[in-house]
Amino acid sequence: MKVYISVDMEGISGIANMEDVRPGSPRYERGRKLMEEEINAIVEHLIEKGVESITVNDAHAFADNLRIENLHPHVQLISGYPKTLYMMEGISPDYDIVFFVGYHASAGRTHGFLDHTYSSMVIHEIFLNGQRLNEAYINGLVAAYYDVPVGLISGDDVLYEESKHLFPETEFVVTKVSLTRNSAILRHPRRVYRDYRSAIDRIIKKEIKPLSIPDRLEFELVVRDTLMADRLEVAPFVERMDGYRVRFSASNPIEALKMLRTIISVAR
Ligand SMILES: [Zn+2]
Secondary structure, eight states, X not given: OEEEEEEOSTTSTTOOXXXXXXXXXXXXXXXXXXXXXXXXXXHHHHHHTTOOEEEXXXXXXXXXXXXXXXXXXXXXXXXXSOOTTGGGTTOOTTOSEEEEEEEOOOTTOTTOTTOOSSOTTTEEEEEETTEEOOHHHHHHHXXXXXXXXXXXEEEEHHHHHHHTTTOTTOEEEEEEEEXXXXXXXXXXXXXXXXXXXXHHHHHHHSOOOOOOOOSOEEEEEEESSHHHHHHHTTSTTOEEOSSSEEEEEESSHHHHHHHHHHHHHHHO
């Protein structure tokens, strides 16, 4: 069995505020250590269960948070920036299952802990086919494009509430109860690791199907300021709707993710 793990930081257990996830801040070293420990807890259990191959993709900020020397020797690590598919770089039909670890709620979701979607700097809100979009869902569609199911998602309870209907077969691990964008009731990491172990035991026993990809992928995006929308008019696939709002559509999830990444680069 081959497992692909995309790791973000906001939803890691013990991460308590913005300073824990911001490279350069005094609290950041603590945050990345928690991230490494959580990954190791998951990897150790996967190995116990007989998983042969585990790829970890660092998917937070500039994707150089995890240090290979601090990870279990069984993993290969995708590290560094830029990478074309960013949070899903390296995904392929070779994998049997993907995990999304340390994820968070979509931009604009009330009381979502450190809520954002792909770029806090550019994206105020984003909708796919009329539904508020989070990173787990677009990344899950990218995995589905390669016929790979999402086995596990972890993060705060608001992420769970907004995602459970989209991933009916996926196991969730709730790492914290979100109070506001910058505060949460933290569950102890060791209890969270125990939940990962039980979730993995259930995943191994069940058959999980990849997400079904909608026929149309129509995005509506509200950017942070009108100058960003002005800049985006240069992209031939982008249609300006009003001061802050643009739309675009993609024929498949890979194209969609590449368009989104282009939009973020151009708008900045
Ligand atoms: Zn994120």
